[in-house]
Amino acid sequence: SQQGEEDPQALSIQEGENATMNCSYKTSINNLQWYRQNSGRGLVHLILIRSNEREKHSGRLRVTLDTSKKSSSLLITASRAADTASYFCATALRGSGGGADGLTFGKGTHLIIQP
């Protein structure tokens, strides 16, 4: 079963607006990652947040993590047409590990940025 579940499933906003996507997971984690996928092919790693962190920033990306609610959010500020993609949260299959491990992904949020 999917460990992470994102919502919304689809999101369409105007260029320049902020986009927020949420993810929930079921088991304990060491870290949570967000990936982007363009055109249904390879995924690109965006950001990793560790279980002892509550918020992390990278450029226009802001990720939060609430381990008590088993949820995370990804905020993209000042969106651009190039941000149009699917976004997935991912957690390690073995949850508690901090190193290399297979990942379990949510179903993703398809984000469309309208010019």
Place this chain on the structure above:
Amino acid sequence: GAGVSQSPSNKVTEKGKDVELRCDPISGHTALYWYRQSLGQGLEFLIYFQGNSAPDKSGLPSDRFSAERTGGSVSTLTIQRTQQEDSAVYLCASSPYLTPEQFFGPGTRLTVL
């Protein structure tokens, strides 16, 4: 440097035939992963290699699926007696030792007729 490469990019085969999918990880990455992505099932983990050994094969959906990795580098995913439900994009990823972030290849789109 070069990223993860996969070949072929597209493969069309007939039901019952065997297929081999290849993955070349980023040089020096010790961990290698196979996933598949389909409309109905989303992204599913298949198998994970650390060096040449596979500590986790839990995601392989049936005994028709197998994978090997040689020389700590190239990996081949083999699907025997393909079925229509095997149609999906097969993604390979690699990561440095003990690093959770994964670098993905462009995938192989497999269509079983």
